Amino acid sequence: MTAAETRTEQRRTDRDPGRGPTRRNFLQLAAGATAGTVITRYASDIAHALERTTAGDMEVVWLQGQSCSGCTISVLQGQYPTLEETLREFRLDVTFHPTIMPEQGDAAIDAMSAAPDVLIVEGSVPTEIPSAATVGRTADGGSKSVYDWVQELAPESEYVIGLGNCASFGGWPAAENKERLYDLGSNVTGAKGLQFEQQDQPGVLGPDFTSGVGLPVINLGGCPPHPDYLLLTIATVLNGHVPELDEYNRPKPFYEPLVHDNCPLRGYFDRGEFAEKPGGEGCLIKQGCAGPYTHCDDQSRLWNDGTSVCLNVGAPCIGCMEPGFWDRFQPFDAEVERQSFAGPITPEQAGWIGLAGAGIGIGAHVARKLTGYGSFENDEDSIGSGESAETDGKERSE
Amino acid sequence: MVEVTIDPTTRIEGHHGTELEIEDGTVTEAKSMMKMFRGAEIITVGRTPRDAAQLTGTVCGVCFLCHRLCSSKAAEDAARNASAFDGPPANAVLTRDASEGIFYLWNHAIHLFALVGPDYSDAVAGTGFDRLDPLEGDGYMGALESQRKIMNALAEFGGRSPHPLSYVPGGLATRPDASTIEAVRSRVREVSNWLGPTEAVPEVLENVQNGTFDPELGEGLHDIVSILVAAAREGAADIGQGPNRYYSNGIFEDPETDELFFPRGVYRNGSVELLSKAEVVDGITEDTEYAWYTDDSGGSPTEAKPPEPEPDKEAAYSWGKAPRFDGESMEVGPLARLVIADMDPFNLREELGGGPAESNTLNRLVARAQETLLVRDQVLEWLDAIDPADPFMSDDWPAAFTGEGVGLFEPSRGALSHYMDVQDGTIERYQIITPTLWNIGPRDGAGDPSILEEAVVGDDVDDIENPLGVMRTIRSFDPCLACGVHVRSPDAEYETVIEPVKPGSAECLVETDG
Numbered sequence: 001m002t003a004a005e006t007r008t009e010q011r012r013t014d015r016d017p018g019r020g021p022t023r024r025n026f027l028q029l030a031a032g033a034t035a036g037t038v039i040t041r042y043a044s045d046i047a048h049a050l051e052r053t054t055a056g057d058m059e060v061v062w063l064q065g066q067s068c069s070g071c072t073i074s075v076l077q078g079q080y081p082t083l084e085e086t087l088r089e090f091r092l093d094v095t096f097h098p099t100i101m102p103e104q105g106d107a108a109i110d111a112m113s114a115a116p117d118v119l120i121v122e123g124s125v126p127t128e129i130p131s132a133a134t135v136g137r138t139a140d141g142g143s144k145s146v147y148d149w150v151q152e153l154a155p156e157s158e159y160v161i162g163l164g165n166c167a168s169f170g171g172w173p174a175a176e177n178k179e180r181l182y183d184l185g186s187n188v189t190g191a192k193g194l195q196f197e198q199q200d201q202p203g204v205l206g207p208d209f210t211s212g213v214g215l216p217v218i219n220l221g222g223c224p225p226h227p228d229y230l231l232l233t234i235a236t237v238l239n240g241h242v243p244e245l246d247e248y249n250r251p252k253p254f255y256e257p258l259v260h261d262n263c264p265l266r267g268y269f270d271r272g273e274f275a276e277k278p279g280g281e282g283c284l285i286k287q288g289c290a291g292p293y294t295h296c297d298d299q300s301r302l303w304n305d306g307t308s309v310c311l312n313v314g315a316p317c318i319g320c321m322e323p324g325f326w327d328r329f330q331p332f333d334a335e336v337e338r339q340s341f342a343g344p345i346t347p348e349q350a351g352w353i354g355l356a357g358a359g360i361g362i363g364a365h366v367a368r369k370l371t372g373y374g375s376f377e378n379d380e381d382s383i384g385s386g387e388s389a390e391t392d393g394k395e396r397s398e
Numbered sequence: 399m400v401e402v403t404i405d406p407t408t409r410i411e412g413h414h415g416t417e418l419e420i421e422d423g424t425v426t427e428a429k430s431m432m433k434m435f436r437g438a439e440i441i442t443v444g445r446t447p448r449d450a451a452q453l454t455g456t457v458c459g460v461c462f463l464c465h466r467l468c469s470s471k472a473a474e475d476a477a478r479n480a481s482a483f484d485g486p487p488a489n490a491v492l493t494r495d496a497s498e499g500i501f502y503l504w505n506h507a508i509h510l511f512a513l514v515g516p517d518y519s520d521a522v523a524g525t526g527f528d529r530l531d532p533l534e535g536d537g538y539m540g541a542l543e544s545q546r547k548i549m550n551a552l553a554e555f556g557g558r559s560p561h562p563l564s565y566v567p568g569g570l571a572t573r574p575d576a577s578t579i580e581a582v583r584s585r586v587r588e589v590s591n592w593l594g595p596t597e598a599v600p601e602v603l604e605n606v607q608n609g610t611f612d613p614e615l616g617e618g619l620h621d622i623v624s625i626l627v628a629a630a631r632e633g634a635a636d637i638g639q640g641p642n643r644y645y646s647n648g649i650f651e652d653p654e655t656d657e658l659f660f661p662r663g664v665y666r667n668g669s670v671e672l673l674s675k676a677e678v679v680d681g682i683t684e685d686t687e688y689a690w691y692t693d694d695s696g697g698s699p700t701e702a703k704p705p706e707p708e709p710d711k712e713a714a715y716s717w718g719k720a721p722r723f724d725g726e727s728m729e730v731g732p733l734a735r736l737v738i739a740d741m742d743p744f745n746l747r748e749e750l751g752g753g754p755a756e757s758n759t760l761n762r763l764v765a766r767a768q769e770t771l772l773v774r775d776q777v778l779e780w781l782d783a784i785d786p787a788d789p790f791m792s793d794d795w796p797a798a799f800t801g802e803g804v805g806l807f808e809p810s811r812g813a814l815s816h817y818m819d820v821q822d823g824t825i826e827r828y829q830i831i832t833p834t835l836w837n838i839g840p841r842d843g844a845g846d847p848s849i850l851e852e853a854v855v856g857d858d859v860d861d862i863e864n865p866l867g868v869m870r871t872i873r874s875f876d877p878c879l880a881c882g883v884h885v886r887s888p889d890a891e892y893e894t895v896i897e898p899v900k901p902g903s904a905e906c907l908v909e910t911d912g
Contacts, residue, residue, distance in 0.1 A: 084533060
């Protein structure tokens with residue numbers, strides 16, 4: 001065993017989640033409080049906790065596959081903590097990041113840890129045309145595909161994080177080739193996420209993959225994901241906690257809240273007032289809002305230092321946090337039909353259904369939506385149709 | 399033959415490589431290789447114009463606003479050509495101008511401080527300018543903080559940054575009220591104060607050259623001028639010389655007069671030619687001889703099919719196509735805009751860069767700095783002109799129409815164009831030509847190099863293991879790709895080992911993240 005291997009083995013032992021110090025699970029904390037309090041309590045807690053659990057620098061490798069770099073730019077906007085604070089306080093040593101590292105060329109590749117503590121992948125991985133995303137060179141001088149990098153690094157990594165919808169589920173590059181141009185099939189480059197292709201396994205790593213600590217790839221969906229999702233997830237795992245994951249391996253505290261439940265326009269929905277055009281007054285469901293089917297806590301967390309969020313600016317939710325994003329909710333300006341409500345029905349909703357049942361206008365339609373079927377326009381056609389049942393099968397169960 | 403590979407280059411955005419041939423210490427030939435393909439145009443076909451703005455808007459997470467706006471303009475043009483649409487309301491035009499202007503400030507700050515700044519810092523290049531040192535320098539840290547503030551301003555309109563959602567064909571989904579606009583204004587003012595007064599440039603230049611620092615004149619200004627002075631001292635005016643041919647689509651429309659703050663046109667043979675939109679569109683062709691696309695994928699972007707990948711194509715070396723204007727390569731970006739606008743504030747390019755229209759590595763940085771100040775001074779005016787009582791979204795954006803449209807836009811990195819054909823509300827054909835393609839695409843069928851491929855030829859490479867000048871030149875274009883450089887020289891097969899600047903330290907590794 002080389003010194004480096006010994007060091008890695010030692011770290012593995014040190015950070016066995018089962019033996020980690022009993023500290024607050026920051027993700028649970030994040031779920032349970034409003035943004036301001038989470039942030040405030042989190043910042044001091046994390047630094048304190050990590051001083052105890054971090055024996056030395058944690059090596060991070062950040063690979064970009066078919067990415068737009070938007071996840072990187074998003075993380076740069078993190079404010080509590082900032083990325084630079086995170087790196088310092090978590091003692092992260094980013095041994096490779098194409099956009100931010102000082103080295104270039106072979107030195108950049110040489111600097112890359114071969115057995116990182118945390119492997120972060122941004123962007124999808126092309127499997128049909130592997131040359132569609134390459135970094136550095138192979139031993140014989142050819143371009144080395146991101147697919148090969150992932151296969152090589154992931155099994156050596158303690159934690160693997162799929163950052164963004166593309167790395168998690170295939171995302172943008174996996175969006176459908178609708179006209180089947182050039183016989184390329186539905187997925188032009190065979191773009192996949194690390195462990196998922198849209199809602200289905202496997203991605204490029206296969207369904208049984210687990211990283212060094214025995215976890216699957218932690219998926220942080222979103223186009224882009226909120227910066228806190230990455231920074232808090234890193235804090236959690238490096239602090240020795242195992243994040244509780246949903247069926248798509250997303251940390252539940254971030255991805256359990258339903259956008260629709262926390263929507264600033266929810267009052268309009270409850271009153272049955274719907275916007276007739278973008279920017280119009282009312283609930284945006286008829287403008288294609290995917291809020292009833294999309295899970296994230298951004299409505300309360302807000303973006304860019306608490307500045308705003310999509311639904312605050314008249315923009316319907318596009319469902320970017322979800323697997324299947326792009327084709328599942330498009331066209332984005334048309335009402336999303338025949339998908340089940342993806343979360344538990346809250347008492348508030350249940351009460352509303354009762355009210356609707358008592359005779360308020362569109363009540364029947366909405367009740368159907370809440371229970372999984374129907375559209376506002378063509379409720380007779382869509383209820384119980386084969387298509388709705390089929391789509392439903394891909395949905396999260398209630 | 400010596401072959402040195404530097405792949406990836408890093409500190410630019412995306413996947414890219416360059417191969418250099420070197421003889422007697424001088425670059426004799428270069429190949430610029432884009433190393434990623436996703437199929438944006440293919441995926442866009444079969445969708446609605448509204449969804450095209452969403453989909454192509456996320457082509458890039460660094461230039462996250464411009465593709466969305468350019469696609470929207472193409473859709474609006476197509477609808478107008480179909481007589482189905484009258485144009486977006488004045489408020490939408492002003493908000494788009496202000497937003498893209500704010501984006502310029504963000505992007506130029508990121509580029510100057512985080513991507514190229516380290517090349518001229520004390521820590522990396524021993525220039526004495528330690529305020530530019532990654533993560534440690536006060537200048538660098540101030541820029542990091544300022545980029546966040548300016549992004550927050552954008553989020554007021556877009557809901558979030560990057561990848562805002564409120565900009566749509568037909569106008570703006572959001573209806574910012576007076577207090578939202580004031581919030582944007584105050585965030586811009588705050589960053590503006592960090593930047594300092596434009597008229598202080600000569601005094602700051604003197605200060606920097608004398609090694610004094612007066613924060614009263616703007617910390618940002620001091621640091622930006624430091625980058626320019628360091629670059630000048632390092633000889634950046636003598637490297638990366640392009641052909642002095644420039645092209646700009648122009649940007650920042652006055653909604654009343656349709657006049658552009660930066661005009662549309664080209665500069666060639668030593669003079670400016672202001673052009674109409676049609677004249678610009680007519681001049682553009684794309685060539686795929688050296689691209690991993692079928693040979694019939696090129697041509698006029700108003701007619702060419704979406705690029706069809708051919709990954710095993712023998713002669714090809716790039717996933718980028720070669721755009722040309724009247725058959726010639728054209729440099730795009732801040733330098734192109736200012737040359738075509740005939741602007742050289744404070745004669746900086748004249749005095750530092752060998753002439754206002756000279757294409758070189760230093761002048762690209764100078765123009766970016768000059769433009770930062772010019773646009774900063776305009777953004778508040780555009781914000782002031784928005785009247786929250788008036789509409790932001792047009793009433794007549796058509797759900798379905800048949801027409802062809804072109805969106806010409808001029809984001810921070812240079813000329814961008816989107817082309818769409820729409821049939822009954824569904825896109826049948828789509829093309830995108832990005833600024834980075836203009837600057838660092840591959841050769842064309844005539845064998846003529848792209849701007850970058852031409853600019854590095856003739857540059858000296860003193861240290862084949864660390865062609866710093868070449869790296870500085872590549873980064874001066876602010877390409878939106880991650881990059882690699884292959885160096886070939888006739889002497890021997892050669893494996894390079896580039897010494898990291900400060901190997902292994904976290905401080906060092908975040909140097910460019912601002």
